[in-house]
Amino acid sequence: MYGNLTKPRRLQAMLMFSSLTMPFSVAADQMSATVPLDLEKPAHAAPWQRYSSWRQTDWEHFCNLRRGVAHPVSFIQTIDTPIKGDPVNGKKLVTTRKKGNCVSCHILPGASFPGNVGINISSIGKWGLPDEFLFNYVYDARIYNPRTVMPPWGTNGVLTKTEVMDIVSYLKTLTQPVKFDSPEQNPEKRPVPVETRDNLDEFENSGMFAVDLGEKLYTQKGPKGQSCQDCHGKPEKAFAKWATNMPKVEPRLNKVLGVEEFVTRHARVTTGAEYLAQTENNLGLAVYLRYLANGQPISINTSDMNTRIALRRGEELVSRKIGQFNMACTDCHVISAGKWIRGQYLATVVGMMDHFPTYRTSRGEIWDIRKRFQWCNVSIRANDLPPDAPEYGDMELYLTVKNNGRILSVPGIRH
Numbered sequence: 001m002y003g004n005l006t007k008p009r010r011l012q013a014m015l016m017f018s019s020l021t022m023p024f025s026v027a028a029d030q031m032s033a034t035v036p037l038d039l040e041k042p043a044h045a046a047p048w049q050r051y052s053s054w055r056q057t058d059w060e061h062f063c064n065l066r067r068g069v070a071h072p073v074s075f076i077q078t079i080d081t082p083i084k085g086d087p088v089n090g091k092k093l094v095t096t097r098k099k100g101n102c103v104s105c106h107i108l109p110g111a112s113f114p115g116n117v118g119i120n121i122s123s124i125g126k127w128g129l130p131d132e133f134l135f136n137y138v139y140d141a142r143i144y145n146p147r148t149v150m151p152p153w154g155t156n157g158v159l160t161k162t163e164v165m166d167i168v169s170y171l172k173t174l175t176q177p178v179k180f181d182s183p184e185q186n187p188e189k190r191p192v193p194v195e196t197r198d199n200l201d202e203f204e205n206s207g208m209f210a211v212d213l214g215e216k217l218y219t220q221k222g223p224k225g226q227s228c229q230d231c232h233g234k235p236e237k238a239f240a241k242w243a244t245n246m247p248k249v250e251p252r253l254n255k256v257l258g259v260e261e262f263v264t265r266h267a268r269v270t271t272g273a274e275y276l277a278q279t280e281n282n283l284g285l286a287v288y289l290r291y292l293a294n295g296q297p298i299s300i301n302t303s304d305m306n307t308r309i310a311l312r313r314g315e316e317l318v319s320r321k322i323g324q325f326n327m328a329c330t331d332c333h334v335i336s337a338g339k340w341i342r343g344q345y346l347a348t349v350v351g352m353m354d355h356f357p358t359y360r361t362s363r364g365e366i367w368d369i370r371k372r373f374q375w376c377n378v379s380i381r382a383n384d385l386p387p388d389a390p391e392y393g394d395m396e397l398y399l400t401v402k403n404n405g406r407i408l409s410v411p412g413i414r415h
Contacts, residue, residue, distance in 0.1 A: 035266065036266065036269045036270055037250070037252065037253070037262075037265040037266055037269065038264075038265045038266075038268040038269050039252050039253060039265070041268070042386065042388060043260075043261045043264040043265060043276065043277045043387070043388040044276055044277040044278070044386045044387050044388055045276050045277075045279075048386040048387075050374075050378070050384060051374075054375070054378050055378055057381065058383065059323060059324055059381050059382055059383050060383060062156065062322070062323050062324050062326075062381065062382060062383075063320075063321075063322050063323070063382070064322050064323065064377065064382040064383045064384070064385065065317055065320065065322060065377070065382070065385060065389075065391040065392075065395075066385060066389070066391055068322075070321045070322070070326055071152065071155055071156055071326070072155075073140060073142040073143060073146075073152075073155070074136075074139060074140040074142075074143060074152065074154065074155040075143075076132075076136050076143060077135065077136055077139055077154070077161070078132075079131070079132060079135055079161075079165070081130070081131040081132055082131050083131045083134075083135060083165050083168050083169055083172075084165075084169065085162070085165035085166040085167075085168060085169035085170075086166045086169060087166065087169040087170040087172075087173050088170075089163075089166040089170075090163075090166035090167040090168070090169050090170030090171070091110075091170045093159070093163055093166060093167050093170075094108055094167060094170065095108075095110070095111065099158065099159060099163065100138075100153060100158075100159060100163075100167055102118075102121075102167070103115070103342070104117075104341050104342050105117035105118040105150070105341060106118040106119065106120065106121045107120040107121065107122050107178050107187065108121065108122055108174070108178070109122055109174065109176075109178055111178075112185075113184075113185065113187075113190075113340075113342050113343035114178075114185075114187060114340075114342070115187055115339065115340045115341045115342050116187035116188055116339050116340050117149065117336045117339050117340070117341055117346070118150065120177070120178075121171065121174070122174055122176070122177050122178040123174055123175055123176055123177045124171050124172075124174050125171060125172045125173055125174040125175045126174075126175045131168060131172075134168045134171060134172075135164055135165065135168050138153055138154065138159070138164050138167055138168065139152070139153060139154030139155065139159075139161075139164050140152040140153075140154055140155040142155075147335075149327065149331040149332075149335055149336060151324070151325040151326050151327065152326055156324045156325070156326060157324070158324060158325075187339070187340040190340060192338075192345060193345050195413065195414065197413050199355065199358075199359075199409060199411060199412050199413040200294070200409065204413065205359055205411060205413040206359055206361075206364075207287070207357070207358065207359025207366050207411035207412070207413060208411060210283055210284045210287035210288070210357070210366055210411055211284075211287055211288055211291050211411070213280070213281070213284030213288075214284040214285045214286070214287055214288020214289070214291070215235075215288055216284075217273075217275075217281060217284055217285050217288075218235060218285070218288060220273075221271065222267065222270075222271030222272040222273035223271070223272035223273065224270070224271055224272035226270055226271045226272070227271060228267075228270075228271065228285075231270070235288075235292055236292060239289050239292040239293060240292060240293060240296070241293055241296050241299075242289065242292075242293060243259055243289050243290040243292070243293040243408065243410075244293050244296045244297060244298050244299050244408055245299060245300060245301065246258060246259045246262070246300075246400075247259070247300075247393060247396050247397050247400060248300075248307075249304065249306045249307055249310055249397075251306065254390075255390040255393050256310050256390070256393030256394055256396065256397045257393065258368075258369075258370070258393060258396050259286045259289060259290065260277055260278070260282055260283070260286045260357075260368050260370065260387070261277060261387075261388045261393075263275050263282055263285045263286055263289070264276060264277055264282060264388075267285075277368075277370070277386075277387040277388055278368060278370070278371055278387050283357055283366050283368060286357060286368065287357050287366065287410055287411050290357070290408060290410035290411075291410055291411070293408050294408050294409055294410060295407060295408065295409075296407070296408055297404070297405050297406065297407055297408070298353065298354060298400060298403050298404050298405065298406050298407075298408060299404060299405075300397070300400055300401045300404055302401055307397070310393070310394050310397050310398075311394075311397060311398050311401060313391075313394040314394035314395050314396075314397050314398025314399070315398050317329075317391055317394055317395050317398075318330055318349075318395055318398060318399070322377070322380065322382040323377065323380040323381045323382030324380070324381035324382070325380040325381055325382075326380075327380045329349075329376070329395075332346045333346060333347065333348060333349050333352070334348070334349065337349075349399055349402050349403075350402060350403060350406070351403070351406065352399060352402075352403065353369065353396075353399050353400045353402075353403040353406070354403055354406040354407060354408055354409055354410075354412075355409055355410060355411070355412025355413075355414070356368060356369040356372070356410070356412060357369070357410060357411055357412070358410075358411060358412030358413060358414050359411055359412065359413045359414070360414060360415070361413065361414070361415055362415050366411060368387070369396055369399075370387040370388075370389075370392050370396070371387065373385075373392050373395060373396075374387070
């Protein structure tokens with residue numbers, strides 16, 4: 001296989017090939033095998049169930065981060081023209097959140113805080129576009145633009161053909177550009193939101209209660225009569241930088257392990273406490289351990305071969321189109337970063353990880369990064385995964401490496 005290469009190049013090629021095939025157990029451990037962990041039970045409540053306050057639809061016919069392939073691009077749909085749909089219903093559909101909701105990404109008349117991920121189509125009716133083109137672009141924009149972030153509304157069954165015709169009929173009535181009453185309404189001039197609240201002020205950030213809870217749990221003896229403090233007497237010293245090096249590959253589990261899952265698995269075999277993922281106590285300890293490292297830069301070591309393998313998987317996962325909306329993390333946070341979906345500003349991946357877990361004021365609760373992944377999955381109508389899913393671990397690692405050098409400041413505070 002390598003016979004025609006010089007010796008140095010032959011060695012390089014062999015190493016590159018082995019990096020694609022090497023199992024986690026072969027490379028050097030990144031998390032010392034002497035650290036006791038429960039390796040058998042899941043870190044979450046089993047069987048895992050989606051949060052009851054979230055949409056409970058099962059999107060099993062659409063791919064998620066674990067399995068499946070996106071529905072193929074539709075063939076061009078042949079329709080009778082000119083289209084004679086119902087423009088009144090079409091107007092409703094472009095603002096209905098469970099249907100087209102076109103105003104999330106496009107400027108259209110009558111929309112409150114429209115988005116600008118897509119182009120301004122408020123005067124599209126005078127552009128002279130053929131009906132068949134308009135129909136098929138709404139039905140499946142991938143026909144014309146393979147890299148589009150626009151969902152395939154018709155192909156994936158969000159809209160029926162009749163509904164697409166109604167939307168086209170409405171779009172054909174639009175001939176005047178929208179005039180905005182204020183810069184806040186115009187996504188092209190809307191001020192970029194700046195978080196000015198002091199996230200480490202307990203009067204500003206209710207998430208600071210988790211620090212107090214975590215500190216209490218650190219000294220609390222579990223069912224085995226031991227506490228965290230018994231082994232790690234001075235937490236300020238023992239964990240001054242620990243969280244900045246997480247997540248890490250754990251070969252014994254054949255996956256990437258984050259702080260929250262580490263808390264669950266380590267506590268089980270040391271103190272005997274059961275701190276299941278995304279419970280109040282788990283988040284309390286996870287926030288506390290990161291709080292102890294506040295002010296330090298994120299510093300994930302990527303020199304290990306297994307880390308590089310997980311990083312490649314993580315990069316693929318954040319770019320994978322999933323769900324009924326056929327969207328990827330990169331659609332919002334790379335391609336459309338710096339733009340608006342309705343009134344929500346789309347941030348870049350840099351600056352995303354240094355404040356998690358974070359207190360969501362709109363939800364009145366603390367979210368770890370895995371819960372954010374789950375929420376985004378459900379938002380694009382893809383089945384979410386359990387919080388300790390290996391896929392989420394790879395994504396967390398990839399995004400954290402993207403934030404290497406960012407200063408840790410936990411708990412964060414966001415809307």
